Amino acid sequence: MTSQTTAKFRRIADDFRTRILSGELRAGDEVPSERALAIEYDVSRPTATKALALLRTEGFLNSVQGSGTFVADLDVHRRPGDRYARAKRAGRIYSGNERAEIVAAEVVEQPPAHVVRGLALPEGTAAIRRHRITWDGDERTEVSTSWFSAQLASTAPRLLSTERIRTGTVAYVEEQTGRTARYARDRMTARSAGKEDAAELGLAKPSTPVLVVEHIVYDGADAPIEFAEAVYPPGRYTAEQRYDLT
Incomplete structure (x- = not known):
């Protein structure tokens, strides 16, 4: 895997990790499919697959066979920095x-x-x-x-x-x-x-x-x-x- 591909899958993972920790994405929210992520981020499908796999390994996502991939219940309270990130992205x-x-x-x-x-x-x-x-x-x-x-x-x-x-x-x-x-x-x-x-x-x-x-x-x-x-x-x-x- 090239360093450019590695950077791409980590960029996707970083983006979703920030959205989850900021509370923009909540427990139970469904995340886009590998195909949809590949289109949204203009990457190959294997790159999108690797990004989701990393987030599952870190405990941020759960996959349900036949249903999709969902945000895990982290049961955390948000840090001030996470709240600022949410305010910048979502306006609240x-x-x-x-x-x-x-x-x-x-x-x-x-x-x-x-x-x-x-x-x-x-x-x-x-x-x-x-x-x-x-x-x-x-x-x-x-x-x-x-x-x-x-x-x-x-x-x-x-x-x-x-x-x-x-x-x-x-x-x-x-x-x-x-x-x-x-x-x-x-x-x-x-x-x-x-x-x-x-x-x-x-x-x-x-x-x-x-x-x-x-x-x-x-x-x-x-x-x-x-x-x-x-x-x-x-x-x-x-x-x-x-x-x-x-």
């Missing part, structure tokens, strides 16, 4: 049964010190706080808080509304300000839920371990756009990554 931050309830949208005159550091704000600067609970069907899957500089209150007023921003807050800020999100950094830690997180996530005990992800989005000038904190209950966050060993 959530998909399927996912929805967010914005329970607070306000200006905080004295934000916590770690938020001030994360947003690189001058001391004594106010910040916008958007606090939400994310659901997947009837299950609470995430409690998160997004922070922005209070200077955005006039140019991006919807940040102070509890109405959902379907394209996502970062995309909205990009649209309103002309800034472009270039990269993001995630920092993951674990701790006990505590009373507030346990109540919002519907956990039986405040001592239940949870995963906490601090997420900062930067523009092209390395200036922070958003500082976010997300808390996930046990079993609801999976980070999937492919990397070369050569």
Whole structure:
């Protein structure tokens, strides 16, 4: 097999892997046949076959004899990067049964010190706080808080509304300000839920371990756009990554 053919089948697999992890394709969704993929990507049928075989080996797809090939039930919660990928492709931050309830949208005159550091704000600067609970069907899957500089209150007023921003807050800020999100950094830690997180996530005990992800989005000038904190209950966050060993 030539390197060009190899690149083609991996490109197809990478495309579908991204669509599955972002939630654009959900468990049970049927994927195109080998013949249809060959036409769509302008490749030979064996190349399309190899792409589907790789995705089955990695656990992303299941084939049912006589019925077709379907997205497997990964039972994962999406990383921020996966959600951004979905927003870019589909124009919405959530998909399927996912929805967010914005329970607070306000200006905080004295934000916590770690938020001030994360947003690189001058001391004594106010910040916008958007606090939400994310659901997947009837299950609470995430409690998160997004922070922005209070200077955005006039140019991006919807940040102070509890109405959902379907394209996502970062995309909205990009649209309103002309800034472009270039990269993001995630920092993951674990701790006990505590009373507030346990109540919002519907956990039986405040001592239940949870995963906490601090997420900062930067523009092209390395200036922070958003500082976010997300808390996930046990079993609801999976980070999937492919990397070369050569």
